[in-house]
Structure formats: structure tokens, C-alpha cells
Amino acid sequence: MNIGRTIMAGLVLPGVILLMTITLRGQSILEPGFNPREYLAMLRIDFTKQDSLSDLAGQDSGFHVNPPEGYKRHYQSQEVGLKNRWSMWYRRDGKVAVISIRGTTADAASWLANFYAAMVPANGSLQLSDSNLFTYRLAADDKAMVHVGWLVGLGSLAPTMLQQIHAAYERGIRDFIITGHSQGGAITFLASSYLHYLREKGELPADITFKTYCSAGPKPGNLFYAYDFDFITRNGWGFNVVNSADWVPESPFSVQTLSDFNHTNPFIHIDGMLKKQPFLVRWYLKGKFKKLKKATQKAQQCFKNIMGGMIYKQVKKVLPQFKEPVYADGNNYQRAGVPIVLQPDSAYYRKFPEMPEKVFQHHMFEAYYWLVQRYYLPDGR
Numbered sequence: 147m148n149i150g151r152t153i154m155a156g157l158v159l160p161g162v163i164l165l166m167t168i169t170l171r172g173q174s175i176l177e178p179g180f181n182p183r184e185y186l187a188m189l190r191i192d193f194t195k196q197d198s199l200s201d202l203a204g205q206d207s208g209f210h211v212n213p214p215e216g217y218k219r220h221y222q223s224q225e226v227g228l229k230n231r232w233s234m235w236y237r238r239d240g241k242v243a244v245i246s247i248r249g250t251t252a253d254a255a256s257w258l259a260n261f262y263a264a265m266v267p268a269n270g271s272l273q274l275s276d277s278n279l280f281t282y283r284l285a286a287d288d289k290a291m292v293h294v295g296w297l298v299g300l301g302s303l304a305p306t307m308l309q310q311i312h313a314a315y316e317r318g319i320r321d322f323i324i325t326g327h328s329q330g331g332a333i334t335f336l337a338s339s340y341l342h343y344l345r346e347k348g349e350l351p352a353d354i355t356f357k358t359y360c361s362a363g364p365k366p367g368n369l370f371y372a373y374d375f376d377f378i379t380r381n382g383w384g385f386n387v388v389n390s391a392d393w394v395p396e397s398p399f400s401v402q403t404l405s406d407f408n409h410t411n412p413f414i415h416i417d418g419m420l421k422k423q424p425f426l427v428r429w430y431l432k433g434k435f436k437k438l439k440k441a442t443q444k445a446q447q448c449f450k451n452i453m454g455g456m457i458y459k460q461v462k463k464v465l466p467q468f469k470e471p472v473y474a475d476g477n478n479y480q481r482a483g484v485p486i487v488l489q490p491d492s493a494y495y496r497k498f499p500e501m502p503e504k505v506f507q508h509h510m511f512e513a514y515y516w517l518v519q520r521y522y523l524p525d526g527r
Contacts, residue, residue, distance in 0.1 A: 178382030182522035187214035227302025228259035247326035262295030264454030275467035285374035292367035331363025365479035372482035386483035391508040488517035
């Protein structure tokens with residue numbers, strides 16, 4: 147998002163004082179809005195990593211995606227955290243850098259990042275190791291919560307990411323695209339929020355522009371996190387491209403309880419609303435309401451126990467110094483970002499027929515690339 151300053155200027159004409167609002171912005175190379183060619187370049191970058199889950203999609207080991215023309219990889223991090231990795235690419239004109247976050251690999255530790263799906267507050271800290279306390283701010287709203295496994299990934303990647311952003315800035319780069327597919331898309335949501343609030347705090351230069359392309363991104367946090375992400379990337383700076391036949395963006399499981407509503411709502415006043423009802427009606431409705439309330443609370447607690455405490459025991463084997471955080475009481479996962487929906491049609495299903503044994507068929511590079519070309523670049527230009 148471009149950061150601008152608004153000032154009031156006075157222009158004196160004969161007998162008239164004219165006030166004008168002038169917005170001062172950095173000269174951003176990137177433009178807001180979904181750009182299909184820009185996205186396809188990001189998709190190529192995201193899949194120009196042979197240590198991805200391509201083999202899980204039923205593609206042979208020779209599957210390879212060429213990097214997009216006009217971009218060159220400048221840096222690739224080591225594997226850290228739960229097998230997380232990112233890379234930085236420079237556009238050949240030297241004006242734009244791309245932060246590409248890797249998705250899930252075939253390694254069991256990489257899958258733990260997905261299954262470790264309890265929620266934690268969107269503002270706080272994680273003790274990743276004895277020497278690494280990751281302090282983060284991902285939303286302005288204290289009701290916002292995020293996926294703890296993907297937050298571990300962000301915290302593990304953040305130090306080198308910030309180093310490379312500062313290095314790119316010293317080279318004169320002010321425009322950054324943040325991108326990732328699948329798990330990479332999920333972490334991309336969180337990374338975009340993290341970098342936005344660092345910039346707001348003054349820990350990153352104010353004239354940096356970030357644009358976000360999540361691809362096949364799962365749901366990164368609760369509704370209040372989604373609200374915040376959509377607000378800070380408003381006016382065309384944050385997208386999630388989704389093939390509607392792909393199951394990954396439908397995950398993780400969502401459970402909404404009364405605690406997930408804004409504090410001002412009619413449900414907390416249910417007793418008062420029922421007072422005017424006859425006794426038997428009031429008794430019956432209150433009983434049903436309590437049953438529904440208890441059922442959702444029980445489901446949320448079940449997910450918290452299994453996807454939090456139980457999975458943490460496995461995460462601890464990979465990250466022995468990682469201290470278990472206090473999980474939030476929430477599981478109301480919601481999608482974020484402006485959705486760019488790719489709707490399969492009969493031509494798509496002829497090319498990608500439903501095959502239950504190939505659970506990633508609609509999730510991988512070829513399906514997304516084909517659909518974007520079909521709907522946005524039908525003439526091939």
C-alpha cells in the first residue's frame with residue numbers, strides 16, 4: 147500500500163480563497179489492482195522450486211517450471227522452522243523485488259505447520275528458541291487471531307526477510323511483491339500484515355510499497371484478522387487467487403461460537419428478549435439456545451485441544467526449544483484478501499477430470515495457470 151501525506155494548501159484568487167487537498171505519495175512502480183500477467187509471473191516464481199509438493203500431485207519427478215522472463219533469483223534462505231523457506235527475486239530493471247514464500251513440501255515437518263492449527267492472538271510473541279523471541283503485530287484489532295503453525299513459519303523466516311528488504315532498499319528498490327502458493331500463500335498473508343505494521347511503526351521505511359498475491363491460500367485467521375488484512379490492503383493491494391475446485395482454500399476447519407461475534411450483538415441479550423414470551427415458550431427456546439451454545443463451544447475446545455496441544459507434542463520434536471504458547475479460544479477461520487475466483491467449466495474438467503485419488507490435482511501450477519489464461523488472457527497476449 148502506498149503511504150501518503152495529505153496536506154491542505156491555500157490558493158488565493160481575486161476575492162476567493164480556494165482550499166485544495168494535495169496527497170503526496172512516493173513514486174511507486176507497482177500499480178494497484180489484479181494484473182493477470184503479474185500474477186502468472188508470481189505463480190512461476192512460486193513453483194520455480196523443485197523441493198515443493200509437486201510430487202504429491204501425481205506429477206513425475208521431472209516436473210519443472212521455468213522462471214518468468216524479466217526476473218532473477220537474488221537470494222534463497224536456508225530451511226528453518228517447520229521446513230520453511232523463502233526467496234527474493236529482483237526484476238531485471240532493478241525496480242521491484244519479489245518475496246516468494248515456499249509452500250508445503252513432502253516432509254512431515256512441513257505438514258506439521260498446517261496441522262498445528264490452534265489460534266493465537268494476532269499481537270504477541272512466540273519463544274521459537276532459547277535465543278529467538280519473535281515479537282509480532284499482525285492486526286490493529288485485539289480480537290484478531292491467527293493460525294499458530296503458519297505464524298511459527300513467519301517468525302522463523304522474518305530475520306532474513308528483513309535483512310534482505312533493507313538490502314534491497316539500499317539498492318534503491320522501493321516496491322515489493324509478496325507471494326506464495328498454498329502454505330506459502332497462508333504465510334504470505336501473515337508476512338504482509340507483519341511488514342505493514344513494521345512500516346507503520348517506523349521500523350521499515352515509509353516509502354516502501356507492498357503488493358500481495360496469495361495463491362490458493364488457506365484461511366489464515368479469524369474474521370477480525372481477515373477484516374484487518376482487507377483494510378490494510380484496500381484499494382487493490384492484496385489478493386487471493388482461488389480455483390473453486392481446489393479444497394485447500396477451504397481449510398482449516400471453522401467453528402463459530404458466540405464469542406466470535408462483535409461485543410454488541412443480540413445474542414448476549416437473549417434472556418431479556420425472551421422475557422415477554424409465555425413461560426413454556428421461554429423455557430423451550432432458552433433450552434435450545436443453551437444446547438446450541440454448548441455444542442459450538444465444545445467443538446471449538448475439541449479443535450483447540452487436538453490441533454493445539456496434541457500437535458504441539460510433535461512440533462516439539464522438530465523444534466525442541468519452542469515453548470508452547472497460550473492458545474486463544476477461537477476457531478472461526480475466515481478467508482482474507484480480495485478473492486480472484488477461477489471457476490472451472492466443462493473445458494476445464496475435460497482437461498482436469500475429477501480423480502479422487504489425485505487430491506492435489508486442482509491445487510497445482512498447471513490448473514491455476516490454465517484457468518488464468520482462459521479467463522484473463524484468452525488471446526494469449
